[in-house]
Amino acid sequence: MKKIIYSSVLFGLAILFACEEQGKLGIDQSQKGFEFRMIPNATSFNLADSDPSVTFTMYSETNNIKKVNVVVELYQFLNNSRTWRYNLAEIDGSTLTNDGTSKITIPLSQFASAANIDPSTLGGGDVFTIYNVVELENGNIYPDTLELGGESYINTENSYFPSGGTTSYTGQLNFPMVCSVSSPFTGTYTITDDCGLFAGDVVLETVAANPVQRTFTGTWTLDPDNVFSGIGFNFDLTCGRVFVQTQSIGLGCGGGSNVDVVTSDIDDLGPGLYDDLNDSQFTVNVRYSNPDCFGGFDCTLTFTKK
Numbered sequence: 001m002k003k004i005i006y007s008s009v010l011f012g013l014a015i016l017f018a019c020e021e022q023g024k025l026g027i028d029q030s031q032k033g034f035e036f037r038m039i040p041n042a043t044s045f046n047l048a049d050s051d052p053s054v055t056f057t058m059y060s061e062t063n064n065i066k067k068v069n070v071v072v073e074l075y076q077f078l079n080n081s082r083t084w085r086y087n088l089a090e091i092d093g094s095t096l097t098n099d100g101t102s103k104i105t106i107p108l109s110q111f112a113s114a115a116n117i118d119p120s121t122l123g124g125g126d127v128f129t130i131y132n133v134v135e136l137e138n139g140n141i142y143p144d145t146l147e148l149g150g151e152s153y154i155n156t157e158n159s160y161f162p163s164g165g166t167t168s169y170t171g172q173l174n175f176p177m178v179c180s181v182s183s184p185f186t187g188t189y190t191i192t193d194d195c196g197l198f199a200g201d202v203v204l205e206t207v208a209a210n211p212v213q214r215t216f217t218g219t220w221t222l223d224p225d226n227v228f229s230g231i232g233f234n235f236d237l238t239c240g241r242v243f244v245q246t247q248s249i250g251l252g253c254g255g256g257s258n259v260d261v262v263t264s265d266i267d268d269l270g271p272g273l274y275d276d277l278n279d280s281q282f283t284v285n286v287r288y289s290n291p292d293c294f295g296g297f298d299c300t301l302t303f304t305k306k
Contacts (some may be wrong), residue, residue, distance in 0.1 A: 034062045036134055038170040044178045045108045047122060047239055053107040057100055065093035069133040074115045077125025080266045086114045088130060124238035125271065128175045179239040181212050183279035188306045191218060195299035212237045233261055235284055242272035242284045253293035261286040264298045280305045
């Protein structure tokens, strides 16, 4: 019994010394990281407003941030391209607090000016994306590599921060262009499908908590032996264009493979169109995007109000 106790004590002392040695080689040699969060009061820009803006509230419990460069790029749907990333704002690290008093307001016109584009050319499908580049007091930069003004900048030092996808660091925020929808775009519509798949009458309904989105289900016919009811999808009415996020229409081919639809690519049909002041007729252009199940082609759905 005494030998067992003695052996256990030795084992415990070995662990203690090992932990002390690990501390010397690990935590004791690590460098201070940082924490920076940015919370916007809006998640999009409404083009119906004269010059909409977004206010960012910033939080940080650390005091080793020298500055934060906010850089911006614009995805332009009609060109299917992205601009370079440009400086949008610079935040002095000494102004950062963790009590919600650190704020900055940036209007859409400033986003557009930074990206060298005319705000009047913005439309549905366009998205501004901002990236935060944090410089610490010791000269380290996070992230290590960034694109700015058409040039690549690489910091060879580690950022000493594990990941940008954490609740302690806001690395990226997206702001799509949206517009208010004036006409109802609800009720009974007749679908005409140039692919002959959807047909008949459907009821358009709004989607909870999303005032620009509509949903429907109807009859979808592959051939006389394969007629399915209750099939449909959601779509977004965005500044005169109709967008469909990738989703299943409610049919599958087995093995987890779905019959998916998405907005037709701009190089093919592009998005459907609608008149905000007249909901009597509009189009939805979709691509069946899963050729391994069903797809690889585009269709135009025309909705005519009854």
